[in-house]
Amino acid sequence: MEPTIRIIQTAQGNNIKWNDLGILELRDYFSFRMDTVVVDSSQEFQTHLGFGGAFTESAAYVMANASDEAREEILRAYFNKESGLAYNLGRATINGCDFSLDPYTYIEDGDVELKTFNMDREDKYVVPFIKQASEEAGEDIGILCAPWSPPAFMKNNKDMNHGGRLLRKYYGAWAKYMVRYVKGMLERGIDIKTMSVQNEPEAKQLWASCKYDPTEEAMLAVDYIYEELKKEGLEDKIRIVILDHNRDIMFRRVRETLAYKNAKDIVWGIAYHWYGSDKSEILTMAHEIYPKQHLVFTEGCVELVNNSGSTSSKAGIGAWKHGEIYGHNMINDFNNYTEGWVDWNLVLDEQGGPNYAGNYCEAPIMLNTKTNEVIYNVSYYYIGHFSRYIKPGAKRILCLNDSDKGIYSVAYKNPDGQIIVVVQNELNKRNRIAVAVDGKGMNTEVPPHSITTFIVEK
Numbered sequence: 311m312e313p314t315i316r317i318i319q320t321a322q323g324n325n326i327k328w329n330d331l332g333i334l335e336l337r338d339y340f341s342f343r344m345d346t347v348v349v350d351s352s353q354e355f356q357t358h359l360g361f362g363g364a365f366t367e368s369a370a371y372v373m374a375n376a377s378d379e380a381r382e383e384i385l386r387a388y389f390n391k392e393s394g395l396a397y398n399l400g401r402a403t404i405n406g407c408d409f410s411l412d413p414y415t416y417i418e419d420g421d422v423e424l425k426t427f428n429m430d431r432e433d434k435y436v437v438p439f440i441k442q443a444s445e446e447a448g449e450d451i452g453i454l455c456a457p458w459s460p461p462a463f464m465k466n467n468k469d470m471n472h473g474g475r476l477l478r479k480y481y482g483a484w485a486k487y488m489v490r491y492v493k494g495m496l497e498r499g500i501d502i503k504t505m506s507v508q509n510e511p512e513a514k515q516l517w518a519s520c521k522y523d524p525t526e527e528a529m530l531a532v533d534y535i536y537e538e539l540k541k542e543g544l545e546d547k548i549r550i551v552i553l554d555h556n557r558d559i560m561f562r563r564v565r566e567t568l569a570y571k572n573a574k575d576i577v578w579g580i581a582y583h584w585y586g587s588d589k590s591e592i593l594t595m596a597h598e599i600y601p602k603q604h605l606v607f608t609e610g611c612v613e614l615v616n617n618s619g620s621t622s623s624k625a626g627i628g629a630w631k632h633g634e635i636y637g638h639n640m641i642n643d644f645n646n647y648t649e650g651w652v653d654w655n656l657v658l659d660e661q662g663g664p665n666y667a668g669n670y671c672e673a674p675i676m677l678n679t680k681t682n683e684v685i686y687n688v689s690y691y692y693i694g695h696f697s698r699y700i701k702p703g704a705k706r707i708l709c710l711n712d713s714d715k716g717i718y719s720v721a722y723k724n725p726d727g728q729i730i731v732v733v734q735n736e737l738n739k740r741n742r743i744a745v746a747v748d749g750k751g752m753n754t755e756v757p758p759h760s761i762t763t764f765i766v767e768k
Contacts, residue, residue: 312336313750313768318699320691321760322630327691328698336750336766344753345713346744349721349731353708356605358722359650361697362399362451363388364609365443366409368664369656369673370435373442377682381442384657384675384684389446395690395697398447401608401652402436402500404457404491405470407509408517408667409655413470415461416491422483429494437498444501454581454608454652455492456506456554458518460484465520471667473514473521476530485534489542503547505539506554506581506608507531512563513555517667524563527552528570528577536576549578554608558587561595568600579604579649585613590642597647605647610639611654612672612689614662627662627672630759633688636674637734637761640696641718644706653693660685695763699730717741717756729766735759 317331363369373381387394406414418426444451459470464484467474476484488505495502507530511522522530531550539545552567553560560582568574580596580603593605612632625631640651655673660680662670674690677683701724709721709731716737722730735741735756742755747766756762 313747313766315745315747315752316765316767317754318695318763318765319757319760320695321757324757328694334752336747336752338750340744340746340751340753342744344742344744345711345717346746347709347711347719347731347733349729349745349747350708351721351723351729351748354723355706355708356647356649358700358702358704358706359606360398360452360702361395361651361693362397362401363653363656363674364401364409365436365440365453366403366407366655367411367435368409368658370439371411371664372657372659372677372679373439374435375679376677380677380682380684384677385442385446387675387684387686387690388656389443389451391448394446395694396447397443397697398449398451398702399650399652400440400443400451400453402440402453402455402495403509404455404488405459405461406518407458408515408665408669409663410518410666411664412666413459413518415470417461417487419461420463422480424483424487424490427487427490429491432495433498437495437500440500450501452501452503453495454504454506454551454606455495455502456509456608457488457520458509459520460487470518471516473519475521475526481530481534485530485538488535489538489544492544492548493542504549504551504578504606505535506551507535508554510555510583511553512559515667517669524566525570528567528573532570532573532576550576551579551581551606551608552577554581555583556586557582557584557592558589560592564596564600564603568603574600574602577603579606581606581608583608584610584639584643588639588642590639590646593643593646593648604649606650606652607643607648608652609654610636614670614672615668627676628685628687630688632672633692633761634734634736634759636689637692637695638718638736640693641720641732641734644720645709651696692761695732695761699763699765701725704730711743713741713743717743727768729768731764731766732761733764734761
């Protein structure tokens with residue numbers, strides 16, 4: 311029997327998303343006289359970890375205040391293995407971030423010994439949201455946790471916001487604090503797998519933020535956080551990631567961080583965001599120099615307020631090009647060794663909040679809090695062209711195309727041998743393409759401003 315190929319497509323102007331166009335055969339004879347996507351499943355690269363989004367307090371607050379029907383719909387839309395995006399990963403914050411109701415901590419001011427440490431606030435919104443998601447997914451959601459800022463008294467600016475730096479005398483107390491959070495979440499049944507040293511360590515923001523130079527970040531990770539994890543017997547359970555900032559600064563910064571004593575052995579991976587640059591080749595630069603370190607995307611969104619940077623948009627919530635931003639970033643990053651992909655807020659209100667700094671963003675799903683209408687943005691469907699079909703444990707395989715511009719492609723082989731090819735067309739015209747998988751192929755067309763998933767069964 312010839313291998314078969316099922317075609318799933320989402321195109322601008324077509325109201326049917328994830329439109330199943332049926333099954334065709336791949337054949338020995340087809341035309342190459344057009345743009346061609348070539349896949350070779352014998353050439354394997356990184357193993358895929360999965361997809362997910364961030365369980366911020368803002369997202370959890372929106373969920374907690376939604377109607378039962380809306381809440382259940384959103385949970386199914388993200389975490390259901392059959393009808394949803396099949397998310398298996400997530401991100402949570404240690405202390406508050408801008409997508410919290412305010413900048414909070416777990417201790418009283420000045421409590422270096424952590425005697426007042428209390429995580430009850432997380433039990434109100436965030437922990438129930440993660441547990442509901444895990445129940446819908448039928449498995450524990452693997453969580454990466456990250457801090458935006460230590461408590462104000464530990465910093466040189468005495469403020470959780472506006473950057474500042476962690477005072478050296480508090481490195482030990484802050485590491486103990488972070489590991490106390492991990493233990494607290496594990497005790498609550500939350501599957502913390504990964505720990506970031508600091509969210510965006512080069513950013514001074516109006517909201518919770520804290521700056522470290524590359525060596526300070528390494529010192530905190532190796533000499534303090536890792537040692538604290540060892541004391542608690544968690545050094546093999548919790549993986550440490552560095553950077554957690556924009557990919558444009560990745561290579562130069564991690565070269566310094568990983569030059570620190572024992573850092574290459576202790577740091578599991580490099581987390582990054584997409585803001586400011588879409589030059590995905592930087593990921594391969596890092597991978598080639600540090601092949602043992604795992605690359606994980608941990609934040610990206612379309613910003614709605616400041617219109618600065620390549621991912622910002624004045625087009626307004628729900629614009630088609632926002633989905634395309636997601637699609638081509640995902641394809642390019644996967645082609646450059648990214649192993650896991652975690653979006654920013656899972657759900658926000660109709661304004662793109664709540665956000666105490668007014669830093670509103672689009673989320674793939676938003677909720678009209680006045681009517682309880684669940685709003686699906688184009689990015690939701692674009693993500694689904696990957697997450698619904700590429701399974702954890704899949705191997706990226708060689709996928710190249712000879713299109714001059716506007717056509718993006720990536721391919722994976724699932725653990726069961728099924729091959730997934732995703733092709734995005736950002737051109738204003740319908741484009742004829744050939745899809746060739748292991749020497750057999752077919753000819754088809756991809757509509758303007760569309761994304762197509764090809765599912766190959768041999």
